[in-house]
Amino acid sequence: MSVPMNQVLRVGAYVVKQHLIGRKRYPLVLMLEPLFRCNLACSGCGKIDYPAEILNQRLSVEDCLAAVDECGAPVVAIAGGEPLLHKEMAQIVAGILERKKFVYLCTNALLLEKKMDQFKPNKFFSWDVHLDGDKEMHDRAVSQDGTYDRAISAIAKAKAMGFRLSINCTLFDGAKADRVAKFFDTVMAMGVDGIMTSPGYAYERAPDQAHFLSRQKTKQLFRDILKQDPARTKKGKAWKFTQSPLFMDFLAGNQSYVCTPWGKPTRNYFGWQRPCYLLGEGYAKSYTELMETTDWDKYGTGNYEKCADCMVHSGYESTAVVDAVKRPWEVARVAMFGPKLDGAMAPEIPLTNQRPADYVFSRHVETAMAKLKHQKPALVDEVADTAD
Numbered sequence: 001m002s003v004p005m006n007q008v009l010r011v012g013a014y015v016v017k018q019h020l021i022g023r024k025r026y027p028l029v030l031m032l033e034p035l036f037r038c039n040l041a042c043s044g045c046g047k048i049d050y051p052a053e054i055l056n057q058r059l060s061v062e063d064c065l066a067a068v069d070e071c072g073a074p075v076v077a078i079a080g081g082e083p084l085l086h087k088e089m090a091q092i093v094a095g096i097l098e099r100k101k102f103v104y105l106c107t108n109a110l111l112l113e114k115k116m117d118q119f120k121p122n123k124f125f126s127w128d129v130h131l132d133g134d135k136e137m138h139d140r141a142v143s144q145d146g147t148y149d150r151a152i153s154a155i156a157k158a159k160a161m162g163f164r165l166s167i168n169c170t171l172f173d174g175a176k177a178d179r180v181a182k183f184f185d186t187v188m189a190m191g192v193d194g195i196m197t198s199p200g201y202a203y204e205r206a207p208d209q210a211h212f213l214s215r216q217k218t219k220q221l222f223r224d225i226l227k228q229d230p231a232r233t234k235k236g237k238a239w240k241f242t243q244s245p246l247f248m249d250f251l252a253g254n255q256s257y258v259c260t261p262w263g264k265p266t267r268n269y270f271g272w273q274r275p276c277y278l279l280g281e282g283y284a285k286s287y288t289e290l291m292e293t294t295d296w297d298k299y300g301t302g303n304y305e306k307c308a309d310c311m312v313h314s315g316y317e318s319t320a321v322v323d324a325v326k327r328p329w330e331v332a333r334v335a336m337f338g339p340k341l342d343g344a345m346a347p348e349i350p351l352t353n354q355r356p357a358d359y360v361f362s363r364h365v366e367t368a369m370a371k372l373k374h375q376k377p378a379l380v381d382e383v384a385d386t387a388d
Helices: 005-020 061-071 089-098 112-118 135-142 147-160 177-189 215-226 245-251 287-293 313-326 328-337 361-372 383-387
Strands: 029-032 075-078 102-107 125-130 164-171 194-199 266-268 271-275 280-284
Touching: 005 313, 029 061, 029 313, 061 089, 061 266, 061 287, 075 089, 089 102, 089 112, 112 147, 125 147, 135 147, 147 164, 164 177, 177 194, 177 215, 194 245, 194 313, 215 245, 245 313, 245 328, 271 287, 280 287, 280 361, 313 328
Parallel strands: 029 075, 029 266, 075 102, 102 125, 125 164, 164 194
Antiparallel strands: 266 271, 271 280
16 A cells, blocks of 8 residues: 555544544545546546536636535545646645645646646645556547557656656456556556556446446456556565555455445535535535435445446545554455455345436536526636647
8 A cells, every 4th residue: 555654644543533523424535626627538437528618617716625624524636627727726736735635636647747837746745647557548548549658758757856646547348457467567667656446437428338347347357457466476566556455355356345425525516416426416505515415325336226336436445444444453454465366255235226327417417507697608727728
């Protein structure tokens, strides 16, 4: 595991405090989406399928910092869209760092070299570069040639400037374990500080619906990949993951976790998203309203059809982190020996009682569009950069 020790200690102390005061539901990571617009159109993405009027909207610096204060999570992941298209992103990051929050700025890296000088290395800050495999795998995943090479160049510059940097690797059906393992070897050789990996989530609006992994395929894929970790084979530099060992154990089929959707609440243009980062089933005007009025039991694998195949970190990493605090001996065992990669897997959650999917995407879009008709047209930030 390559999570910085100061983050491990702070988050661990935060979780213990929540348990001591008897708080049942609390946030670990704020998923902050200051905009939806992106300079890529990835086939597996369901975040950019909005009318131009909505894609042109931005959360202000004040909106973003108010969300950080309102939520109180110790970690903030800035996602999108592409955050570096926001002309005030450096101010947003600076304001969050002043609050001593850990910040992970997610980016496809197309603008990273151009914008990097606006930021400074900080022990609370990390770039999180999306890199979905080797050159062919990544360029195919993002539907644009040349993106891998630009990301690699930006990674090298960021490390030379002293930034902490991890990669975010999403895997889809058809991924080959040997090839992914070689890619992990490659990024470790680049000097990145860690790898965050997860199966892709089956966004209902994603252009490519044919290549999302089922839970069973996910578990077998990660077992096959992890068998090639140099930590086991002694044939190279061990992979470092920016995720809890118990989450990796879950991906390998050894934990029967249920998701913790409130662990990573999302704030974007529409408001506070129900129930999680991946599902936009409605929006609350405040964080308190989100927590108090969401029917959390309606969601999650086994409860809702849209959640059936999900094993994504945004839902399950929080579960693993809380479990690690409750069972430190278990996380120590997995950290020392690695996940079990052979034999029976943990029981799967039955789907017999899940409720059918409710397709509600158009409702909040229509509401937002009606509201925008009575507002002045938004100014598009960094228009020229969208073509970069």
